[in-house]
Amino acid sequence: MLKGKKIVLGITGSIAAYKACFIIRGLIKAGAEVQVVITPAGKEFITPITLSALTQKPVISEFFSQRDGTWHSHVKLGLWADAMLIAPCTASTLGKMSNGVADNMLITTYLSMKAPVFIAPAMDLDMYQHPTTQQNMERLKGFGNHIIEPQSGFLASGLEGKGRMEEPESIVACLDDYFEQKDLEGKKIMITAGPTYEKIDPVRFIGNYSSGKMGFALAEECARRGAEVTLIAGPVNCQLSSVIGQRIQRINVESCEQMYQAATEAFPKQDAAILCAAVADYRPEHIADQKIKREGDDLVIRLKPTHDIAAALGQMKQQQVLVGFALETNDEQSNAQKKLEKKNLDFIVLNSLRNEGTCFQADENQISIISRNGQKDYEKKSKKDVAHDIVNTLKDKLL
Numbered sequence: 133m134l135k136g137k138k139i140v141l142g143i144t145g146s147i148a149a150y151k152a153c154f155i156i157r158g159l160i161k162a163g164a165e166v167q168v169v170i171t172p173a174g175k176e177f178i179t180p181i182t183l184s185a186l187t188q189k190p191v192i193s194e195f196f197s198q199r200d201g202t203w204h205s206h207v208k209l210g211l212w213a214d215a216m217l218i219a220p221c222t223a224s225t226l227g228k229m230s231n232g233v234a235d236n237m238l239i240t241t242y243l244s245m246k247a248p249v250f251i252a253p254a255m256d257l258d259m260y261q262h263p264t265t266q267q268n269m270e271r272l273k274g275f276g277n278h279i280i281e282p283q284s285g286f287l288a289s290g291l292e293g294k295g296r297m298e299e300p301e302s303i304v305a306c307l308d309d310y311f312e313q314k315d316l317e318g319k320k321i322m323i324t325a326g327p328t329y330e331k332i333d334p335v336r337f338i339g340n341y342s343s344g345k346m347g348f349a350l351a352e353e354c355a356r357r358g359a360e361v362t363l364i365a366g367p368v369n370c371q372l373s374s375v376i377g378q379r380i381q382r383i384n385v386e387s388c389e390q391m392y393q394a395a396t397e398a399f400p401k402q403d404a405a406i407l408c409a410a411v412a413d414y415r416p417e418h419i420a421d422q423k424i425k426r427e428g429d430d431l432v433i434r435l436k437p438t439h440d441i442a443a444a445l446g447q448m449k450q451q452q453v454l455v456g457f458a459l460e461t462n463d464e465q466s467n468a469q470k471k472l473e474k475k476n477l478d479f480i481v482l483n484s485l486r487n488e489g490t491c492f493q494a495d496e497n498q499i500s501i502i503s504r505n506g507q508k509d510y511e512k513k514s515k516k517d518v519a520h521d522i523v524n525t526l527k528d529k530l531l
Contacts, residue, residue: 133311135163140209142218142238144225145173148254148297155219156186158304169238195237210244215307220254220297223265230268250307252280252297260295280306305375314358315527321359322398322405323351326366328388330415333424341492342410344368349519350406352376364394366409388412388438399445404453404526407442446476453529456480459491468502478529479503481522501525
């Protein structure tokens with residue numbers, strides 16, 4: 133939600149100043165407009181030319197830009213910005229901000245700022261843990277500033293941290309999260325993600341290629357928009373972002389049986405559920421206690437059906453909104469429509485393996501959303517953007 137936002141980025145004299153380049157790139161990629169204000173000490177660590185090349189704006193450092201009386205108005209900057217971010221912020225600058233010592237352009241801009249201010253401290257561990265630094269941070273929090281705690285990646289209320297500045301992507305995510313519309317505030321949403329593994333013996337299993345990326349994108353999108361999210365994840369390598377993950381309850385499972393138990397236990401407390409997991413339809417009738425050795429010309433494994441989680445939740449459903457997924461290889465629309473009706477879903481997300489570069493392992497997806505009122509087709513886009521489209525449809529059903 134940073135698109136169109138105007139951000140003043142303050143840079144101070146820290147070895148972490150080089151990371152401001154990555155912050156600028158992240159903000160601009162998200163659609164923000166960035167104006168850099170740098171302290172004189174900051175220019176010792178990174179050149180204004182580099183920063184200006186990234187922002188396409190002259191870097192502001194001094195009160196007066198020329199000797200003809202032209203000056204930079206910190207008051208105008210305070211009115212122009214939608215947010216101010218100071219990253220990296222040294223102990224010296226923290227002290228000046230806390231006590232109103234307006235001896236450079238950055239501090240005067242801060243004191244004139246009408247928009248929210250985000251501060252990413254950067255210093256060595258001893259300086260960070262010093263009582264004076266902690267006191268200054270507490271005072272700044274009391275003034276309504278947002279401290280992005282080192283190596284925590286969220287808007288902190290405590291004092292944990294190790295002094296090192298939070299990573300640029302997490303800092304950008306903090307601002308993005310702040311501006312995200314919280315249209316799911318107060319809603320509880322359960323999401324299943326990833327594959328399930330059904331054991332054959334202690335070293336082999338029946339599974340599929342699901343990476344969990346779509347389910348994790350949905351979980352983060354819901355949490356970003358204010359929902360209380362329960363994520364039931366099969367065996368995947370995906371990790372939640374350090375910013376949003378703090379607000380997601382993750383339950384790790386392996387088999388369909390474990391996912392079924394977790395989902396049926398959690399579902400009655402939810403306002404909605406999105407069943408994105410690629411659950412195995414069958415499991416071995418018998419699981420060998422020891423590794424099966426290669427003997428003979430063939431091996432027969434008898435399979436039996438697993439729990440149909442979507443059907444079970446469809447029967448349990450009271451007022452909840454229930455969303456399913458259909459991955460098809462042929463007769464896509466008719467198969468998805470049948471699943472929608474049979475499992476008592478409110479809408480179903482259809483994707484096809486015939487769309488190259490989507491579905492399993494991919495970072496993009498191309499979907500259709502089918503409900504009892506019709507079908508809407510979407511273009512191929514990132515799974516993060518696809519999650520946004522799906523959650524928009526869910527929001528309309530919840531309201």
